[in-house]
Amino acid sequence: MKLTIVGTGYVGLVSGVCFSELGHEVVCIDKMEDKVAQLRSGKSPIYEPGLEELLQKNIQAGRLTFDTDLSTSAPSSDVIMIAVGTPQAEDGSADMKYVHTVAKEIGQALPSTGQYVVVNKSTVPVGTADQVKEIIHNMNEDVDVAVCSVPEFLREGSAVKDTMNPDRIVIGTSIPWAKARLVQLHEKLATGDKIVITNEKSAEMIKYAANSFLATKISFINEMANISEHVGANIDDVVRGIGSDRRISPHFLNAGLGYGGSCFPKDVKALANMAETHNYEPQMLYAADRINERQRFKPLDQLLKKFNGSIEGKQIAILGLAFKPNTDDMRYAPSIDIIHELVKAGSIVRAHDPIAQNAAKPFLPNNVTLVETMEETYAHADAVILITEWAEYKSIDPTDLLAQMRGNFVIDGRNAFDADAYKNAGIDYYGIGRNS
Numbered sequence: 001m002k003l004t005i006v007g008t009g010y011v012g013l014v015s016g017v018c019f020s021e022l023g024h025e026v027v028c029i030d031k032m033e034d035k036v037a038q039l040r041s042g043k044s045p046i047y048e049p050g051l052e053e054l055l056q057k058n059i060q061a062g063r064l065t066f067d068t069d070l071s072t073s074a075p076s077s078d079v080i081m082i083a084v085g086t087p088q089a090e091d092g093s094a095d096m097k098y099v100h101t102v103a104k105e106i107g108q109a110l111p112s113t114g115q116y117v118v119v120n121k122s123t124v125p126v127g128t129a130d131q132v133k134e135i136i137h138n139m140n141e142d143v144d145v146a147v148c149s150v151p152e153f154l155r156e157g158s159a160v161k162d163t164m165n166p167d168r169i170v171i172g173t174s175i176p177w178a179k180a181r182l183v184q185l186h187e188k189l190a191t192g193d194k195i196v197i198t199n200e201k202s203a204e205m206i207k208y209a210a211n212s213f214l215a216t217k218i219s220f221i222n223e224m225a226n227i228s229e230h231v232g233a234n235i236d237d238v239v240r241g242i243g244s245d246r247r248i249s250p251h252f253l254n255a256g257l258g259y260g261g262s263c264f265p266k267d268v269k270a271l272a273n274m275a276e277t278h279n280y281e282p283q284m285l286y287a288a289d290r291i292n293e294r295q296r297f298k299p300l301d302q303l304l305k306k307f308n309g310s311i312e313g314k315q316i317a318i319l320g321l322a323f324k325p326n327t328d329d330m331r332y333a334p335s336i337d338i339i340h341e342l343v344k345a346g347s348i349v350r351a352h353d354p355i356a357q358n359a360a361k362p363f364l365p366n367n368v369t370l371v372e373t374m375e376e377t378y379a380h381a382d383a384v385i386l387i388t389e390w391a392e393y394k395s396i397d398p399t400d401l402l403a404q405m406r407g408n409f410v411i412d413g414r415n416a417f418d419a420d421a422y423k424n425a426g427i428d429y430y431g432i433g434r435n436s
Contacts, residue, residue, distance in 0.1 A: 001078040001185055004029060006070055006102050008039060010046060010159060010262065010329075011121055011152050012083030017051060018163040020058035022188050027073040028066050039066045047328040047355050050160040070102075071109040079185055080106060081150075082132070083121040092269035093277075094125055103132040107139025116145045117178045121152055123207050123267060125274050129172070129200035146178035149200045151207035156261060157326030164189070170196045172203020208271040212285060215264040217252040219291040225255035225433025226295075235433030236415070255432040257387065257413040258295035260323030260332040265292070296334040299385045299411045300341050302430050306383065306409050312346030315406065317381035319374060320388020321364075322356035330356060334413070335387045336363045343367060352377040354390055375404065382407035389416035398425035 001024045005016045008030040016028040030036050035045055042056040058064035067073065074080050084098035099122060110116055118136065120128055133147040149172035154162040169190040171182045179197060186195065198206070225235040235255045243250030259265065272285040303311050323333035330336065335351070342349050343365045350369045353360060357370045364370075371377050374393065378384050378401060386393055394416050402408055402425055410422060412431040422429040 001025070001181075002073070002076055003027070003079050003081065003185075004070055004073045004077040005081045005083055005121075006030075006105075007083035007085070007098075007122070008035060008045070008066070009083065009085055010048070010156060011154070012081070013039075013044070013046065013055075014048065014051060014154060014159045014163055015081065015083060015121060015152065016064060017054045017058060018160060019185075020061075020064035021054050021164070024063065024185070026058075026064050027077075028064070029068065029070045029073075030066070031068055033068055036066045036068050047326075048159050049157070049326055054160065070105055074106060074109040075111055075114075077116075078181060079117045079119055081119045081121045082106075086122050086124055086266075086270075088266040088269060092273040094123070094266070094270045094273075096124065096128070096131075099124060099128065099132065100135060103135035104139055107136035107143070110136070110140060110143045110145065112140065112142035114144065115177060116143065117181050118145055118147045119150045119182070120147065120204070121150060123151065123211075123263070123270075124149075124204060125270065126201050126204045126208075128204060146173060146175040147200070148173035148175075148178055148182060149203035149207075150182060151203060153207075153210060156329055157324055166190055166194070168194050168196050170198065170203050170206050172198050172200040172206075174199050208267055208274070211263050211267040212271050212288070214252050215259055215268050215292070216284060216288040218254075218259045218264075219288040219295075221253045221255050222258060222295045222432070223291055228433040229435060232435050233433075234435050238433075255415055256295075257298065257334040257338075257432070258292040260334055261329055262331045265289075265332045296337050297341065298432065299338055299387075299413055300345070302411055303342075303347075303383060303409075304345075306428070310345075311342065313348065314346075314382040315348045315350065315380060316342050317378040317384040317405075318349060318351035319377060319384060319386045319393045320390055321351060321353035321360040322388050325388055325390045326355075328353075328356040328359040330359050330363050333360075333363070333387075335360070338385065338387065339364055339368055350377050350381070353388065354392060356388075379404050380406045383409040383411065385411045385413055386416060387413050389414040398422045398427055401425075402427055 003026045005012050006029045008028050016026045020026040044052040082102050086094040089095040129147045169186045173179050228235045239253045242248050243253050268289050272282045275282040321335045352374050409428045415431045
């Protein structure tokens with residue numbers, strides 16, 4: 001098939017690269033000329049395992065091209081995908097200006113002949129398919145267009161793998177010929193029960209419900225970890241006990257500093273805002289968001305407790321800046337808030353991330369030192385905070401770590417270290433909800 005994908009962020013670029021890998025002819029559109037030039041040269045603007053290799057392969061094969069104008073490719077495309085950003089507005093709602101702009105451009109580009117499938121790939125409020133169709137018809141009332149919802153469920157850090165091996169494909173359309181075209185588009189990815197066919201509004205709701213459920217599950221286990229600290233339970237044992245229940249499962253039951261990134265924070269707030277506009281107060285979403293906001297400040301609380309209420313002049317080592325491993329995404333990363341609070345309290349902060357250091361610079365205070373190796377980070381440190389559980393941090397030898405530190409306090413913000421090994425090495429170890 002011929003595809004036009006508008007937007008080259010995580011969703012648009014990964015989708016475009018993967019669809020071209022499946023044999024489709026893909027044109028990816030972005031307004032930023034320098035970004036398009038970078039992509040044409042085979043360089044990915046985002047770090048994602050395996051992405052750049054597939055990008056270069058499919059450019060060379062002639063299946064993947066990039067442009068700044070959709071009007072050339074859209075009229076001859078079997079499917080046009082909208083994959084632009086829907087950032088959080090001040091009131092918590094999804095800012096739809098980019099989606100609406102693309103809808104206008106599609107309406108201007110499409111002729112009145114033919115049948116066109118337009119897909120909302122972006123995470124959008126319920127009812128957006130109807131809005132996009134109305135905008136397109138306002139630009140060209142005679143065009144025969146089906147506006148559908150096919151939400152993505154990829155995880156940053158494993159986006160290529162998730163796209164090529166999906167748990168399910170959700171297709172939201174009430175138009176039979178559009179459904180047939182979209183099923184054909186995805187036939188190499190999913191068939192039978194792995195394809196969920198529904199209407200547009202239900203598909204839009206599925207995306208928000210999935211992300212909000214996972215975010216709530218993370219906040220739930222962090223609440224249990226916080227309670228465990230007070231009552232003397234160990235959250236690792238609690239997770240093993242409840243995670244072995246098939247109704248619950250152990251997935252997303254990792255106590256830590258909460259969720260971040262481009263999806264969970266804004267989607268929880270956007271769904272809550274959407275509910276409020278329909279006169280419903282979503283108390284569970286409010287709670288998930290409040291718990292997550294509070295969770296990221298636990299390292300500061302522990303440092304103040306350790307150093308008798310003041311960390312002024314203390315050298316604090318930060319391991320990890322990205323919101324999760326295998327990405328350089330700094331959006332809503334816990335490291336940002338933690339580091340700003342440490343600097344505000346007078347600490348000397350040294351930080352390291354194997355991938356995200358350049359991406360992190362605009363988000364951090366100027367007096368934070370970004371170092372090249374993890375060993376430089378914790379040399380002479382009074383305390384170490386693990387924020388992102390990169391594999392190389394998990395392999396740190398606690399005896400070597402202690403020998404290089406000035407102090408002996410380690411905060412394991414992701415419960416990624418072997419607690420017993422750290423304690424046996426003489427380290428004053430703190431893990432989230434990990435009572436001995």
